[in-house]
Amino acid sequence: MRLITHLRHVDLAVPDYDKQRDFYAGVWGLTEVANDSGISFLAAAGSPEQYVVRLRKAAEKRLDLVSFGAASPADVDALAGRLRAAGAGLISEPGTMDTPGGGYGFRFFDLDGRTIEVSADVAVRAHRKLEAKESVPVRLSHVVLNAPDIDATRAWYETHLGFALSDTLAHPHMGQVMHFMRCNPQHHSLAIARGPHASLHHISFELRGLDEYMYGTGRLLRAGVRMIWGPGRHLAGDNTFSYFLDPHGNTVEYTTELEELDEDAWHPHVHDFSQPEVTDQWGTANPMNELIAKESFNDVDRGVFVAPPV
Structure with a gap:
């Protein structure tokens, strides 16, 4: 049974934080919706997701995590149970999240050691249908x-x-x-x-x-x-x-x-x-x-x- 519904966001750690932030919030066409001491949350104009990219200031470049959505907290719990039973490395147990929009989720390592997050009940962000010739990410x-x-x-x-x-x-x-x-x-x-x-x-x-x-x-x-x-x-x-x-x-x-x-x-x-x-x-x-x-x-x-x- 498929418990994951969609891709939410991709989070990057970057040494030159200001340059990256200027790029994504500037010419690339995302909108910064929150900023907290070296962490920037960037949304896409047509997306209900709170943010689609997170940038974090860090000494070393890395992929912080990839986040997917689930339909309900029960599905999050079921997925965590499935991974636990299979011996996958859980980083955190399912619980309340303190990122923009809140929600209920957990993190774990995939086979290659990437951090993956799955969450449900994240608040929907106010978004809109883009107009003709608006060339920014939907x-x-x-x-x-x-x-x-x-x-x-x-x-x-x-x-x-x-x-x-x-x-x-x-x-x-x-x-x-x-x-x-x-x-x-x-x-x-x-x-x-x-x-x-x-x-x-x-x-x-x-x-x-x-x-x-x-x-x-x-x-x-x-x-x-x-x-x-x-x-x-x-x-x-x-x-x-x-x-x-x-x-x-x-x-x-x-x-x-x-x-x-x-x-x-x-x-x-x-x-x-x-x-x-x-x-x-x-x-x-x-x-x-x-x-x-x-x-x-x-x-x-x-x-x-x-x-x-x-």
């Missing part, structure tokens, strides 16, 4: 994580958190390199990418539509933000993509029109990403190569099996 779309053994990590998320496989990317010489995982009808809220170490691959933000996605891409280019790949349209998920680097070298994506699946009828595909139309149906993006791939390996994550202090 919501958080998905997060992609690097793992040395993507099959083991995929199996862990399927077994313990109820994620389902949507599609896989493979290469004739490299084998399978990415699993797209879903927790609702959206093609993926999570993907597991093959990398040399556990780290953040990228965070993706949904824009209102194609025009807004292109306006946003153009705004970032004009601002001198480095685009590493795009603009284009993937085959798996059928979504558009423009990948940029934030000031600390984390890859962040603007996307739109991510595919919604009929889960009862869907069967996972294995796509050969050595075929150009698999990585980019439009043919407008710079070709995928090893240098682009390495950008998203990111640095070795210093937060593996170390819970964030807040």
Whole structure:
């Protein structure tokens, strides 16, 4: 039984906090909704989530945590019980949370040592429908994580958190390199990418539509933000993509029109990403190569099996 409903937020620790905060609350188009001595909470205009990114000032860059939603406190308790019985490392027991919007949740380590949070009953934030030409993120779309053994990590998320496989990317010489995982009808809220170490691959933000996605891409280019790949349209998920680097070298994506699946009828595909139309149906993006791939390996994550202090 699937107990997780959706992706809530991704939390980053950053040495150059002011520069990161200026980037996300500035040209990237999020809104700072709370700030507490070296911690910034940033919301997306069209999202009911209290925040979609949290930045924390720290000596070392790391992924602090990935947060998912559940439908009820009972589901949170059931998930905690399931993980406890399986011997997974619980960081905290389910209880009241003191982050913006409150709620009831707990934290635990996944197979690769990332901190994952699951919560329910978080207050809904006042949000709105974006207007035409508003090129700021509507919501958080998905997060992609690097793992040395993507099959083991995929199996862990399927077994313990109820994620389902949507599609896989493979290469004739490299084998399978990415699993797209879903927790609702959206093609993926999570993907597991093959990398040399556990780290953040990228965070993706949904824009209102194609025009807004292109306006946003153009705004970032004009601002001198480095685009590493795009603009284009993937085959798996059928979504558009423009990948940029934030000031600390984390890859962040603007996307739109991510595919919604009929889960009862869907069967996972294995796509050969050595075929150009698999990585980019439009043919407008710079070709995928090893240098682009390495950008998203990111640095070795210093937060593996170390819970964030807040």
